[in-house]
Amino acid sequence: MEGFDVGTRLRELRKARKLSQRELAKRAGVTNSTISLIEQNSVSPSVSSLKKILDALPVSISAFFAGDEPAPPRAFYPAEELTEIGDGYLSWRLVAARRPDRSMSIIYERYPPGADTGDAMLEHDGEEGGVVVAGEIELTVSGEVQILCAGDAYYFDSRLPHRFRNIGKEECVIVSANSPPTFAEGGREMHHA
Template identity: 85%
Template sequence: MEAGFDVGARLRQLRLARGLSQRELAKRAGVTNSTISLIEQNSVSPSVSSLKKILDALPVSISAFFAGDEPSPPRPFYRAGELTEIGDGHLSWRLVAARQPDRRMSIIHERYPPGSDTGVEMLEHDGEEGGVVIAGEIEITVSGEMAVLGEGDAYYFDSRLPHRFRNVGDRECVIVSASTPPTFSDGGQEQHHA
């Protein structure tokens, strides 16, 4: 997550703005009270899939969580430092044009350190997603079918199928991906690996 970004304070702010107790948010998200409490105290750093599950219960999109709710005027170019980090502190997912209004797709620059993955729970959401492996290798499981993809290899699938990403290599894996609809700009019951 971005240096200096206070995940706990932001979650607490959004929870209180919706008039929810930690207990009620935990119940809606299907997590324990202590999970919400520990995140708000910044005692634990939630995985992306865990944070997404909690934000879906509010509902708040990951991009709104990290970028704030202020839209930015449309523009065609973004420097590397302007991408919005929506990763979990271990995985890095940098979203292009996070605050652009009426965005119809998500483009994400993903980085998976060796041994990292999107979590034990298979992810599912409406839409389609695809990407190209830029460096390293990644094991992708989609609806029980598994493949290890390397540099230059690509994937494309219906995101309603259960899926998971895992770096099985000994070096960082870098992927540039796209998904539609823009999972990270809409709240709701969607989950996504990136």
């Protein structure tokens, strides 16, 4: 993640919770070396790996990247103020990440060619939907696979196992929403992570 020190932020959160690297790794179901390498910024975690680790703290993706300070409600958000919550390869920019009373998450997603949400199928509470703005995406929901192109849309129960993959040669852009706003709540419920 350009301009964001993932390793230092993870180490600060782990130490604030008085957890050893070994204990965090055990809770997250990852190896000790994974935690160590991430904290040293020797490896950049995938979204799915970061999700497992943050779930074990628990800390939400938005709190991890945006900090814990809530922001007062407002109506407009310039592009440069969207909070990047992707993994440095996938770009997911969350609208109003620190708004304390959000009842949904709206995300501007960008998948480079070959990008994917990870080998593990995602499952979390809520519903999600989106519209492909550019490119194409392969979406798997509960074993059903569909390739969606610009203008195509999706909407499903997020408890169904799902995965997003850009199998095309161009970047895929999606504008999505999910409810409840699980990026802000910490714990296990997150979108595309």
